[in-house]
Amino acid sequence: MPDSRRAAQPLYGRIRDELRTTIHAGAYLPHERLPSESDLMFRYGVSRITVRQALGELEKEGVLFKVPGKGAFVSKPKPFQQLARLQGFAEAMREHGHEISNRLLDIRTLPADATVAERLQLAPGAPVTELRRVRLLNREPVSLDITWVAPHIGERLAREDLASRDVFVILENDYGIALGHADLAIDAQLADPATAKLLALDPGAPLLRIERLTHDRHGHPVDFEYLYCRSDNFQFRLRIAR
Amino acid sequence: MPDSRRAAQPLYGRIRDELRTTIHAGAYLPHERLPSESDLMFRYGVSRITVRQALGELEKEGVLFKVPGKGAFVSKPKPFQQLARLQGFAEAMREHGHEISNRLLDIRTLPADATVAERLQLAPGAPVTELRRVRLLNREPVSLDITWVAPHIGERLAREDLASRDVFVILENDYGIALGHADLAIDAQLADPATAKLLALDPGAPLLRIERLTHDRHGHPVDFEYLYCRSDNFQFRLRIAR
DNA sequence: ATGGCCAACTTGTTATGACAGGTCATGATT
């Protein structure tokens, strides 16, 4: 969080900024160890508390992480997914050479609530299939996806290996459903304890929430879902034209 | 971040937890002032650094917010999450009959840090103009925008009425700079106290953060900014194609 | 009654110091 209005920057702020610059300039590789607190004390000629404050803020920013007894290490750059393309998570991540997997938490049929029914153009209370998955990138959880589809699709999905395959790919390749477009709504939320646990986060951590309604080529809704995404290890990117 | 696998909880952790419990039990009302650090030192029989660490973590959790010179205050309960429709900010807002305005907080020239310089393809430390604005929708703050442009653009913008006019419109209509595309990166963050105050939010509230680098028609970067957007009073939406 | 000043109180920053507990390389022992 920038606060660049201060004329007189505290020492720890200067050190924090300089270290961030140094790291971003490539002086240290991802997961490379930074100089120890003692080294930085001598290097900057300040007390340890000042160094610790600077490092603590960089840790808070996600630039580095600390390991007791070992030191501070540069965090990996965040993987990202292009938002403008309607792509399954696996499709997008494989393009970048990442390893992806899913943990299927639950798949069941239940009555559609008003929102789901409206989105999928079903009667309220009509049966829908709900999928709950944690998506993992390089073995680290990055999102909790909750998906609803009509039961005739859900029945077929239930027979698939959803741990390693994307719903979109299955719909298109196996069931011949040509996808058209999706409508997204994006905002931010705090992780509740259950979600935080699933995503290896502390309760209250910031999450990006994406609501996505995906349509087939004829404009009929086929898939309604919420994606709760971590921001500390993943982000979305988008290029827009004027 | 405390290591919660520890059988013996550090002192600051005990104090943090006890204060949180006390606050949640209603001993203090929202916005009520907590005991001072000095009081807490005596009350718990610990040093000030220990109290500050406990308070700092509660602040990070959003349970309280600190005001220099005044004290620590209990945060208000988080506002109820609402969804609002947003397309392009000014366009969509006026289209729907909303009133939009800006509050210009600050416009100044300062040396570009590494990130800003890299994005705007300037030398580190080169002068850039920084704009800080709060965007209001129906008189309610919805985002804090921090914008950097090259000084030759900033000088001209400084002469404009930025409270009611959009930077993009000025650049295109008044200065003949044809805008091309923008690159966005999207994630979620917690609001720090200063930003929270500007957006009439509680510290620790979830914010959508959009990093935007806008280019002219030739692909040259002209405008780099961070938009810190509330999620409780509007959201972003997007339609994407397969 | 009002405004200005100042002391007391507030949090923020920084220094020095010490101890606890974790990590790991090296040397000694089996």
Added chain:
DNA sequence: AATCATGACCTGTCATAACAAGTTGGCCAT
């Protein structure tokens, strides 16, 4: 060669202390 102990080095916690800067109520002058 494998294992264990030790010492050096690492971060985490906590104490004491001092100064900086912001806030505010009381007192005094006008």
